[in-house]
Amino acid sequence: MSEKKIDEKNIIIRNYRTSDYEATLEILRELHDQFDIGLKEEQWKKSSGLRQFKPNLKRLTLIAELRDTGEVVAMGMLEAVKNNLGQYIGYLDNWATKKEYIGKQVGKILAERAIQILRSWGCERVRINVGYGIPEKLLKVFAKTGFNPTLIVLEKKFDDEEGS
Numbered sequence: 001m002s003e004k005k006i007d008e009k010n011i012i013i014r015n016y017r018t019s020d021y022e023a024t025l026e027i028l029r030e031l032h033d034q035f036d037i038g039l040k041e042e043q044w045k046k047s048s049g050l051r052q053f054k055p056n057l058k059r060l061t062l063i064a065e066l067r068d069t070g071e072v073v074a075m076g077m078l079e080a081v082k083n084n085l086g087q088y089i090g091y092l093d094n095w096a097t098k099k100e101y102i103g104k105q106v107g108k109i110l111a112e113r114a115i116q117i118l119r120s121w122g123c124e125r126v127r128i129n130v131g132y133g134i135p136e137k138l139l140k141v142f143a144k145t146g147f148n149p150t151l152i153v154l155e156k157k158f159d160d161e162e163g164s
C-alpha cells in the first residue's frame with residue numbers, strides 16, 4: 001500500500017457486526033502489542049461491539065472498511081454518558097487502526113463520523129481517554145482536531161493477589 005491518504009469515498013463507516021469479531025480482535029492485538037492497552041481476549045466476545053443501551057448510556061461501535069475489498073481497517077467505540085448535571089458527554093474509546101493504515105486519515109474519517117453521531121445524541125462535548133505516557137506526536141494530532149487536555153485521572157491497578 002502506498003503512503004498516500006485514503007480518500008473518504010473509499011471508506012465505508014458502518015456499525016459493528018458479529019462477523020467483524022476476528023478482524024477487530026486482530027486490530028486490538030496489534031494495539032496491545034505496541035501499547036499494552038490491557039486487552040483481555042476472553043472479554044472481547046463477538047457481541048462486545050454490538051450496540052448496547054443502558055440507563056444514562058448510549059454506546060455504539062463503528063467500523064471502517066475499504067469499499068473495494070471489504071477489509072476492516074479501523075474501529076472505534078463511542079459512548080454518550082449522562083453526567084450528574086444531566087448533560088451527555090461523548091467518549092471515543094478503543095480507537096484502533098490497522099498498522100498499515102495509520103497516517104492515511106482512516107482514523108480521522110472514523111472520528112468525524114463518530115462526532116456527528118455524538119452530536120445527534122445531544123452530547124455537548126467529546127472526550128478521549130488516553131493512557132499516561134502517550135506519545136507527544138499523538139497529542140499534537142488530537143490538538144489539531146480541537147481536542148485539548150482537561151482532566152488528570154489517577155488510577156491504581158490491582159494485582160490479582162491483592163483482592164484475595
